[in-house]
Structures are given as C-alpha cells and as structure tokens.
Amino acid sequence: MPQTLNMERISDKVFSGERISAEEGLYLLEKADLLSLGLMADQVRRRKHPRGVVTFVIDRNINYTNICCCGCRFCAFFRPPRHAEGYLLTQEEIFRKIEELLAVGGTQVLMQGGLHPDLDLEYFENLFQEIKRRYPVKLHSLSPVEIDYLAKKSGLPLEQVIKRLQEAGLDSLPGGGAEILVERVRQEISPEKIGARRWLEVTAAVHRMGMKSTATMMFGHRETPGERVSHLEAVRSLQDESGGFTAFIPWTYQPGNTMLGGRAISSWEYLRMTAVSRIYLDNIPNLQVSWVTQGVKVAQIALAFGANDFGSTMLEENVVRAAGVGYSSSEQELATLIKNAGFAAAQRDNLYHILKHY
Amino acid sequence: MLDKKTWNRILQGQLGGIAEKVEQGKRLSREDGVFLAESxxxxxxxLTADYARRKRVGDVVYFINNAHINHTNICKNLCRFCAFGRTAEAPGAFALTLAEIAAKVEQFKVYRPSEVHIVGGLNPALPFSYYEEMLKIVRDALPDACIQAFDAVEIDFLAEISGLGVKGVLSRLQEAGLCSLPGGGAEIFNPAVRREICPQKISGERWLEVHKAAHQLGLPTNATMLYGHLESPGDIVDHLLRLRSLQDETGGFLAFIPLPFHPENTSFSHLRRRSGFDDLKIVALSRLLxxxxxxxxxxxxxxxxxxxQISLAFGANDLDGVVREERIAHDAGAATPQYQPLENFLRVIRESGRIPVERDTLYHVLRRF
Structure with missing residues (x-):
C-alpha cells in the first residue's frame, strides 16, 4: 500500500535526522496516528535534548494596556480606544508588579499589550530604561506586531526602532501575533493586523539586530491542515536564514467571548500538532507547551509529544499579592510535574540558559 | 493504523521485551508490570498497549446511555478518601424514599436509558426490603433497562443486615431485577493501604469473594481500582493481577475501570492530584496486564x-455513559459537567480514528455509528 510505504519512509527520515518536506508534514498531520507522531517527536526531542531536561521560566505577563486599535476577531482581551473597560497601567503599577516578581525569584518580564494610539517609541524607551535602572530583570517584551506599530508611528526604519528599544533595555521578543502565517486566514481572523510577510520581515530584522525571539502559532480556528504546515514552513525557512528563534509555541484558539466564536479543538488535536511541529521544525531548539490553554495535565502529556519547555509560571496578580505562598507552589508544581514525567526539571532565563536545577 | 516500521522500533525500544510478549500473546509477569508502572x-x-487493544478487541469504542441513582449518602464506613459519605446527623445527609426513587425513575423514562446504575452508602436505617423494592420500582418503570446496582461493599452489608449471606442476598436481588454489579469498593487490595484509606471497608479478599459469588450466579460484574493516594506501583500491579486471576477462574468480569482519586474535600486534600502521565500509564498498564x-x-x-479521549490511544475502548446524575465524584471535586450529549461522544471517538458503538450493560451492540 503506497500510504503505508509513505509513512514508513517519513518515519525513516525522522529517525535518521533528515528534514521532512511540506507534503510529508501534511501527510503526518492528516494521516499518522497520534502515538506514532509521539514516538517520532520524542525521538527529535531526545536528539535535541539528550539529557532529558525540561525547563521553565519564572516570569510575569504584564499586559500594560488592553486598548487596541487592531480589533482581531479571535481576541477577547482587547477594548477599542475610549471604551469604558480600557486600561493603561502606570509606570508605578508596572514597577510594583516587577517587584512582586523579583520577590519570588522571577527573572523575566513579558510585556505585551494592545496597539494603543497614545503610546509611542519614546514611551517604551523611557519605560524600559526606568525598569532596567531599577531591576535586574530580562525584558522579553513586545511582539513583532507592536514593533511594527512603533515603526509606523515613528516613521523610522525598523532597524532603528529595534536598536533604540534594544539600547533602552529590551532583551528578547515573544513571538506573538504570528497566529497562522497565511494571508487568507489572517483576512478572516485578524484583517487589521500586519500580514504574514510583514511579521516575518520584522522578526528577521529583530534577529539581524542580534536579538532572539520565539515563534508562536495559534491554531484551531479557520485554518486548514495545509495552512498549518505553511506556517511551520515559513518559520523553518526564516530560522534557516537567521537562526534567531529560541522556541516554538503552538497554542489553541480559545473561542470564549470572541467575535470569531466557534468551538475549541480537542487536546487530541493539540498533541498531534505539537508532535508535528517538533518533527517539522528541525532547526528550532525548544518547543514549549501551552498549559494556559490545555491545563497542566495535557501540558505534561505534551512532554511525550516533543515538548521540552513548560513555558512560565505565569504569576497571577492576585496570587502574587498573597505574599509568597502561592507562587512558590506553582514553581514547585511545575518542577514536580516535570519530574513525574521522568525528566529533570530546571529553571531557565529568556534565552533558555539554565539557572537552577530542581 | 500502526505501520510495521514503527512497531519494529517498539520491539527494539525500552519496552521491547514486553512488546514481544504482547505480539506473541504471552502473558506479562509481575516484574513486567512493575517495570511498566515505573517507566x-x-x-x-x-503504542504497546494500543497494539494489545487492537489485537484483542479491534477498533470499536463503546459508550452507554445510562442513568444514575445515588440513593443515600449516609454511610457507616466513612472512608477517608470519600467526600460523599457522611453520618445521618451531618449537614446534607439524605436517603431517598421509595416514592422519591419512583419519581426520579419517571424522569429517566424520556431519555430511554439502557442501564440504571445504582450505588449508595451503607445506611443502617434502610432495611433489606428497601433494596428489593427499589429494584422492583426501577424494573417496572424501565423494563428494558438493565439494572447495574450495589457494589461488593453494599452486597456484603446487605448480607449482614439480612442474615441471608452473600449468595442469598444476590439471588433475592436478582429476582427483584438486578442484572449486574458495578465494580466499586475495590480501591486498592493491599491491606496496609486499605487500613489507611478505608479502615472500615471490607477487605480485598472479601471484595473478590463477593464478585466470585456474583459470577457463579450468572451476574456479570465490573472491577475498579482507585489510584493516586498512598499506593505504590507494586500495589497497582498486584491489584491488577488479583483481578486477572479471578477472571481466569470465572470469566465474569466485563470492564475494568481505573479511577483517579480526587483529593479535594477529603481528608487527603493535601495529596496532589495524579498527573496526566499517571492517568495514561494506568490505562496502558491495565490493558497490558x-x-x-x-x-x-x-x-x-x-x-x-x-x-x-487521549486514553483511547493508550488501550481504552469504553468511555462509559451519557451520565445524567452522578454525585460521588462531584462531591469530591470532579469539575466535569454531568452530561455529555451524544454528538460529543461521536466526535471524540471518531476524531481518535475509532468506531463509536452504543452498547448495553452486557456489551450487546445497540447502535453502530
């Protein structure tokens, strides 16, 4: 049977460390059974991380504003400008959050927010400088979408915007806003957001300027399996050129309270996509689980489907306020889950350097 | 469908020796079991468990349209892992009257369940006749449904309060409409663990005796295992092997159901919930042993x-029911909704590449989708 032959040929390629093609990626995504994908992805993970270490970062997601003029249809977070529920954090509020993070051993601040019409390049330069002057944290902040927005607002070339933010203290970029890097899909789910080509252009510029970033994929909405593979292909090609991606983070679309609506896809499908991502992206060192969308049980299982990073402890504001108890248990919880799955647990920084073993 | 190369990789992998036994249809040993439990x-x-599943039972995944009755939460055992049982004086204590049960069963009619599942606490205030009457009420209202009721612990209790002995009780209940026994109360057979988690409950030996008696009377039963509390990997393996021996002897067991312990609202709330890895490992281990x-x-x-759904790839072939009302797991903090519509079952099973089949209690095929 040609199908069986094909599967055997692909799995031979994966086991011998050969790159698979887009057609083969699509074949895996559509035809391979869940656990055969797991076995192949686990093999790739072992080759990249032979010591069986699974990492996580202690960080805080600071969403400095929810005001956004982008209005993506899949987003339940944003509020349009002048909306009653819109907010913008003050510098003092941001500082306090960082202090809470540092108090529990955090090392990284992930600042991301809406495209707020009043915030410009100078705002972020000033904010980053003030943060760096006060605190020993890594700034893993601003997605390519925000960088593009600042470039447009300032009228400066990309490189210059990135350089100024870098000089102000920006260390690395989260790879948000990638969604699915296919124009047809973006037109449906986020028509006002930068296009796939621009996302890749900004990311390439970031990498050229010597900064690392991650790449994300939000799937399970309007995209076809082929479009998911196109996304993987776009990320893999850029990585071949730039080598600037530290990690890939696939996560599933959450339909609650969005304009796009629909039904969330299953964890079964999440695991399949995680495994295919690991197999396909042979040039990206780390693959991160998404426990925020999948819950810790499924996220832990994803460690058997190619993932080697548990993301972050994601301190919640109310948890942090409770003075020291809650968050260390979440750090401990991640370490326990990792060990329970037969791996060694370690805390990392924004560049995936290991800071501490558990 | 598993390709030959992948299976060959399994044969050459860490679990190769075990996979080879499975391929050849050889029985796994206790050592194999412990090795798997610790892997x-x-x-x-x-993949090994899935191979065994496919070889043994094919690609069908079963589910059932059933209804639950928990007739009382008053219980003299008060197992330490249970958030449902309580004393008669405790807040929320209840015992349904026969009239209330009749009313409940009336409500079930519209759903046309093929099974009515009944379990409850060991309530000293209820006479044996209550149980017989309850079965008759259900049977008369839903003559086509199979009544799977009263686990081994309850049967032992009824034997005691009626003075009829286990076989006597089972025969009388059978006459009143009982068609099968659920698998509850097995917990973990190791007596040392039982002493800690459920000191008042019947022993593992007694549990097996009751099931053997049921099988001899032609009442098929299920078996369970409660995991995720104080048991060791060896305890899990031994539990499964005891069930395997009795099944060799009687052939009376239908399904095995591993039950993850929900520590919330119990005196073990300090214990961490079992992980996703643990849950899937237990399913695979059960299929293999x-x-x-x-x-x-x-x-x-x-x-x-x-x-x-994920466990379907690890050896499982039954997703239980379109459950209408279930209180025991929910009192202990199970966060799941109580009801899954049929479409959900079909989608979940089909997405995993398998064939959905609605069954009755005895695994007769009612509808193939």
Missing amino acids: SNLPELG LDNFLYIKSFWIMLTPNLA
Whole structure:
C-alpha cells in the first residue's frame, strides 16, 4: 500500500535526522496516528535534548494596556480606544508588579499589550530604561506586531526602532501575533493586523539586530491542515536564514467571548500538532507547551509529544499579592510535574540558559 | 493504523521485551508490570498497549446511555478518601424514599436509558426490603433497562443486615431485577493501604469473594481500582493481577475501570492530584496486564473528556455513559459537567480514528455509528 510505504519512509527520515518536506508534514498531520507522531517527536526531542531536561521560566505577563486599535476577531482581551473597560497601567503599577516578581525569584518580564494610539517609541524607551535602572530583570517584551506599530508611528526604519528599544533595555521578543502565517486566514481572523510577510520581515530584522525571539502559532480556528504546515514552513525557512528563534509555541484558539466564536479543538488535536511541529521544525531548539490553554495535565502529556519547555509560571496578580505562598507552589508544581514525567526539571532565563536545577 | 516500521522500533525500544510478549500473546509477569508502572516512556507504552487493544478487541469504542441513582449518602464506613459519605446527623445527609426513587425513575423514562446504575452508602436505617423494592420500582418503570446496582461493599452489608449471606442476598436481588454489579469498593487490595484509606471497608479478599459469588450466579460484574493516594506501583500491579486471576477462574468480569482519586474535600486534600502521565500509564498498564478483560473503561466524568479521549490511544475502548446524575465524584471535586450529549461522544471517538458503538450493560451492540 503506497500510504503505508509513505509513512514508513517519513518515519525513516525522522529517525535518521533528515528534514521532512511540506507534503510529508501534511501527510503526518492528516494521516499518522497520534502515538506514532509521539514516538517520532520524542525521538527529535531526545536528539535535541539528550539529557532529558525540561525547563521553565519564572516570569510575569504584564499586559500594560488592553486598548487596541487592531480589533482581531479571535481576541477577547482587547477594548477599542475610549471604551469604558480600557486600561493603561502606570509606570508605578508596572514597577510594583516587577517587584512582586523579583520577590519570588522571577527573572523575566513579558510585556505585551494592545496597539494603543497614545503610546509611542519614546514611551517604551523611557519605560524600559526606568525598569532596567531599577531591576535586574530580562525584558522579553513586545511582539513583532507592536514593533511594527512603533515603526509606523515613528516613521523610522525598523532597524532603528529595534536598536533604540534594544539600547533602552529590551532583551528578547515573544513571538506573538504570528497566529497562522497565511494571508487568507489572517483576512478572516485578524484583517487589521500586519500580514504574514510583514511579521516575518520584522522578526528577521529583530534577529539581524542580534536579538532572539520565539515563534508562536495559534491554531484551531479557520485554518486548514495545509495552512498549518505553511506556517511551520515559513518559520523553518526564516530560522534557516537567521537562526534567531529560541522556541516554538503552538497554542489553541480559545473561542470564549470572541467575535470569531466557534468551538475549541480537542487536546487530541493539540498533541498531534505539537508532535508535528517538533518533527517539522528541525532547526528550532525548544518547543514549549501551552498549559494556559490545555491545563497542566495535557501540558505534561505534551512532554511525550516533543515538548521540552513548560513555558512560565505565569504569576497571577492576585496570587502574587498573597505574599509568597502561592507562587512558590506553582514553581514547585511545575518542577514536580516535570519530574513525574521522568525528566529533570530546571529553571531557565529568556534565552533558555539554565539557572537552577530542581 | 500502526505501520510495521514503527512497531519494529517498539520491539527494539525500552519496552521491547514486553512488546514481544504482547505480539506473541504471552502473558506479562509481575516484574513486567512493575517495570511498566515505573517507566516514563509514554509513546512506547501507549503504542504497546494500543497494539494489545487492537489485537484483542479491534477498533470499536463503546459508550452507554445510562442513568444514575445515588440513593443515600449516609454511610457507616466513612472512608477517608470519600467526600460523599457522611453520618445521618451531618449537614446534607439524605436517603431517598421509595416514592422519591419512583419519581426520579419517571424522569429517566424520556431519555430511554439502557442501564440504571445504582450505588449508595451503607445506611443502617434502610432495611433489606428497601433494596428489593427499589429494584422492583426501577424494573417496572424501565423494563428494558438493565439494572447495574450495589457494589461488593453494599452486597456484603446487605448480607449482614439480612442474615441471608452473600449468595442469598444476590439471588433475592436478582429476582427483584438486578442484572449486574458495578465494580466499586475495590480501591486498592493491599491491606496496609486499605487500613489507611478505608479502615472500615471490607477487605480485598472479601471484595473478590463477593464478585466470585456474583459470577457463579450468572451476574456479570465490573472491577475498579482507585489510584493516586498512598499506593505504590507494586500495589497497582498486584491489584491488577488479583483481578486477572479471578477472571481466569470465572470469566465474569466485563470492564475494568481505573479511577483517579480526587483529593479535594477529603481528608487527603493535601495529596496532589495524579498527573496526566499517571492517568495514561494506568490505562496502558491495565490493558497490558489484564489480558483476559475485553473492556478497559475510561470514566470520562473522573478523567475529564479530554484525557478520556487521549486514553483511547493508550488501550481504552469504553468511555462509559451519557451520565445524567452522578454525585460521588462531584462531591469530591470532579469539575466535569454531568452530561455529555451524544454528538460529543461521536466526535471524540471518531476524531481518535475509532468506531463509536452504543452498547448495553452486557456489551450487546445497540447502535453502530
């Protein structure tokens, strides 16, 4: 049977460390059974991380504003400008959050927010400088979408915007806003957001300027399996050129309270996509689980489907306020889950350097 | 469908020796079981269990349209892991009257369940006649439904209060409409663990005796295992092997149902919930060790629908029911909804590449989708 032959040929390629093609990626995504994908992805993970270490970062997601003029249809977070529920954090509020993070051993601040019409390049330069002057944290902040927005607002070339933010203290970029890097899909789910080509252009510029970033994929909405593979292909090609991606983070679309609506896809499908991502992206060192969308049980299982990073402890504001108890248990919880799955647990920084073993 | 190369990789992998036995239809030993229970190689474990599942029972995944009655939560045992049982004086204590049960069963009629599942506490205030009457009420109202009722612990209790002995009780209940026994109360057979978690409950030996008696009377039963509290990997393996021996002897077991312990609201709330790895490993281990059981059931209400679906790739072939009302797992903090519409079952099973079949209690096919 040609199908069986094909599967055997692909799995031979994966086991011998050969790159698979887009057609083969699509074949895996559509035809391979869940656990055969797991076995192949686990093999790739072992080759990249032979010591069986699974990492996580202690960080805080600071969403400095929810005001956004982008209005993506899949987003339940944003509020349009002048909306009653819109907010913008003050510098003092941001500082306090960082202090809470540092108090529990955090090392990284992930600042991301809406495209707020009043915030410009100078705002972020000033904010980053003030943060760096006060605190020993890594700034893993601003997605390519925000960088593009600042470039447009300032009228400066990309490189210059990135350089100024870098000089102000920006260390690395989260790879948000990638969604699915296919124009047809973006037109449906986020028509006002930068296009796939621009996302890749900004990311390439970031990498050229010597900064690392991650790449994300939000799937399970309007995209076809082929479009998911196109996304993987776009990320893999850029990585071949730039080598600037530290990690890939696939996560599933959450339909609650969005304009796009629909039904969330299953964890079964999440695991399949995680495994295919690991197999396909042979040039990206780390693959991160998404426990925020999948819950810790499924996220832990994803460690058997190619993932080697548990993301972050994601301190919640109310948890942090409770003075020291809650968050260390979440750090401990991640370490326990990792060990329970037969791996060694370690805390990392924004560049995936290991800071501490558990 | 598993390709030959992948299976060959399993044969050459960490679990190769075990996979070879499975391929050749050889029985796994206690050592094999402990090795599997301690392994963290989820893909290889899953593929081996899935191979065994396919070889033994094919690609069908069963579910049932059933209804639950928990007739009382008053219980003299008060097991330490249970958030449902309480004393008669405690807040929320209840015992349904026969009239209330009749009213409940009336409500079930519209759903046309093929099974009515009844379990409850060991309530000293209820006479044996209550149980007989309850069965008759259900049978008369739903003559086509099979009544799966009263686990081994309850049967032992009824034998005691009626003075009829286990076989006497089972025969009388059988006459009143009982068709099968659920598998509850098995917990973990190791007496040392039982002393800690459920000191008042019947022993593992007694549990097995009751099931053997039921099988001899032609009453098929299920078997369970409560895991995720104080048991060791060896305890889990021994539990499964005891079930395997009795099944060799009687052939009376239908399904095996591993039950993850929900520590919330129990005196073990300090224990951490079992992980996703643990849940899937237990399913795979059960499929591999219980080579004489046809059905490994993932009780979605305990496991969550997502995990239950994933467990279908690890040896499970039954997702239990479209449950209408279930209180025991929910009192202990199970966060799942109580009801899954049919479309959900069909979608979940089909997405995993399998064939959905609605069954009755005895695994007769009612509808193939």
